[in-house]
Amino acid sequence: MQGDSHGIARLIFTWVVNSIALGVAAWLVGQVSFSSYLALAGAGLVFAVINTYVKPVLVLFGFPLILITLGIFLFLINMLMIWVTAWLVPGFAADGFWQIAKATVVVWFVNMLLSSFWPKRRPGGRVSVTWVE
Numbered sequence: 001m002q003g004d005s006h007g008i009a010r011l012i013f014t015w016v017v018n019s020i021a022l023g024v025a026a027w028l029v030g031q032v033s034f035s036s037y038l039a040l041a042g043a044g045l046v047f048a049v050i051n052t053y054v055k056p057v058l059v060l061f062g063f064p065l066i067l068i069t070l071g072i073f074l075f076l077i078n079m080l081m082i083w084v085t086a087w088l089v090p091g092f093a094a095d096g097f098w099q100i101a102k103a104t105v106v107v108w109f110v111n112m113l114l115s116s117f118w119p120k121r122r123p124g125g126r127v128s129v130t131w132v133e
Contacts, residue, residue: 011048013118018051019044021110022085022092025103031095032086032103039091047085055081078104 022043026032034040058077059066065073079100086094094100 010118014048014052015041015045017044017111017114018047018107020114021107022047022082022103024110025082025106028106029099029102031093031099032082033093035091039089043085043089043092046089047081050081050084054084075101075104078108082107 019041022032023034023040026034026040034043055077058080059074062073062077066077079097082094082100082103086092094103
């Protein structure tokens with residue numbers, strides 16, 4: 001039972017972090033926008049779900065290309081995740097290859113910063129929070 005509540009808390013945390021990251025990307029990058037905070041929250045949820053379930057499959061099948069391109073193809077997969085989110089969520093838009101590329105960098109950076117606030121479990125049941133330095 002405790003694992004279920006931990007999973008739900010992690011999903012909610014990921015949803016919030018992705019929503020903030022997409023909002024920051026919309027604020028900083030032209031041609032990435034949202035019409036309302038509800039649309040932004042929907043985009044954060046969709047982005048979290050496709051990154052959890054779709055992206056690993058694409059990475060698995062695209063591994064040879066990721067290896068050959070020294071990781072550049074992985075960046076293109078991340079761009080695709082933002083484009084698919086914009087395609088699926090009414091009120092969230094991301095247009096243009098270079099704008100989506102910039103948004104991908106912003107979303108990655110914000111996710112990296114905010115994800116560091118998720119508590120890490122240590123052996124023995126203690127919880128520690130790691131900070132990015």
